[in-house]
Amino acid sequence: MTPHPRGFLLDGKALSETIQAEIAEQVNEMKKKGRKVPHLAAVLVGSDGASETYVSHKVKACERVGFASTLRRFPDTTTEQELLEAIDELNNDPQIDGFIVQLPLPRHIRVDKVLERISPAKDVDGFHPMNTGRMVANLPAYKPATPDGIVEMINRFNIPTRGRHVVVIGRSLIVGTPISLLLSREGYPGDATVTLCHRYTEGLANYTRTADILIVAVGIPGFVTADMIKEGATVIDVGITRVADESKKSGFSLKGDVDFEGVKPKAAFITPVPGGVGPMTIASLLKNTLLAAKGAVYGK
Numbered sequence: 001m002t003p004h005p006r007g008f009l010l011d012g013k014a015l016s017e018t019i020q021a022e023i024a025e026q027v028n029e030m031k032k033k034g035r036k037v038p039h040l041a042a043v044l045v046g047s048d049g050a051s052e053t054y055v056s057h058k059v060k061a062c063e064r065v066g067f068a069s070t071l072r073r074f075p076d077t078t079t080e081q082e083l084l085e086a087i088d089e090l091n092n093d094p095q096i097d098g099f100i101v102q103l104p105l106p107r108h109i110r111v112d113k114v115l116e117r118i119s120p121a122k123d124v125d126g127f128h129p130m131n132t133g134r135m136v137a138n139l140p141a142y143k144p145a146t147p148d149g150i151v152e153m154i155n156r157f158n159i160p161t162r163g164r165h166v167v168v169i170g171r172s173l174i175v176g177t178p179i180s181l182l183l184s185r186e187g188y189p190g191d192a193t194v195t196l197c198h199r200y201t202e203g204l205a206n207y208t209r210t211a212d213i214l215i216v217a218v219g220i221p222g223f224v225t226a227d228m229i230k231e232g233a234t235v236i237d238v239g240i241t242r243v244a245d246e247s248k249k250s251g252f253s254l255k256g257d258v259d260f261e262g263v264k265p266k267a268a269f270i271t272p273v274p275g276g277v278g279p280m281t282i283a284s285l286l287k288n289t290l291l292a293a294k295g296a297v298y299g300k
């Protein structure tokens with residue numbers, strides 16, 4: 001008998017590039033028909049290093065697929081009212097198909113107020129309660145990019161989900177809650193039995209050890225260790241933390257929530273960090289922007 005394969009890398013970077021090539025193809029078709037290319041705007045408040053990196057990745061991805069992009073920068077001292085006015089401008093700008101307000105925001109700005117101000121039809125992050133609600137109700141909606149990227153990854157790598165036990169660690173509105181919903185609902189990739197764990201879960205390892213698919217989004221480097229994994233599980237690492245690293249020019253390296261080296265020999269499939277879920281998030285944001293330009297969710 002051949003040994004069961006272990007440690008197959010779920011290469012999110014390569015898959016994201018494949019999806020971006022598919023999107024670029026669609027942009028070419030739009031151009032041929034004389035239609036305007038999709039236009040994504042990003043709003044960045046303050047100068048958080050990680051946020052700068054993510055937003056620049058999004059802008060570069062737009063260029064790669066042939067989208068137009070706009071970056072609106074605001075200082076840390078921007079008031080909530082000023083930010084809301086900037087959002088109104090983007091809502092009313094017919095050139096902009098979709099936009100995102102990069103999180104986190106400075107503490108003096110109420111994130112709920114900001115997200116609710118975004119027109120649901122332009123909310124390509126899928127953070128507006130209208131899109132959350134429509135997703136829950138199985139209506140056409142923009143789905144949040146990180147869970148959508150995970151679903152896409154499971155789909156394209158043909159990882160079975162029906163009747164499987166999915167354990168999610170972390171219940172955020174942006175990752176843990178929506179991925180639990182998407183994988184438990186009808187059809188593929190779905191039909192899974194989902195357990196949603198969080199900081200108050202007692203005996204966490206008793207759950208994780210029964211997971212066929214383990215999805216970790218807690219933001220603590222190396223949180224999941226080999227002893228917590230079932231042999232042959234699929235391990236999806238959403239964490240991405242900057243950890244000081246003298247050997248790097250940047251002075252830091254990126255660490256996931258999973259002890260990759262320890263877990264890899266036990267897992268059937270595993271996502272690396274970087275190069276796993278992060279790039280899939282970008283691909284899904286582009287997908288949503290294409291949907292917005294086509295009016296595929298709310299009409300034109």
Ligand SMILES: Nc1nc(=O)c2c([nH]1)NC[C@@H]1CN(c3ccc(C(=O)N[C@@H](CCC(=O)O)C(=O)O)cc3)C=[N+]21
Pocket residue numbers: 053054057100101102103104125145146240254273274275276277278279281282
């Ligand atoms: N309104 C809003 N929408 C978001 O979607 C959003 C956000 N705010 N705030 C922060 C989180 C985080 N996020 C990532 C996107 C791409 C990578 C990504 O491309 N990561 C690369 C490496 C990134 C690097 O070099 O630092 C990778 O994992 O290989 C990571 C994280 C989107 N987020």
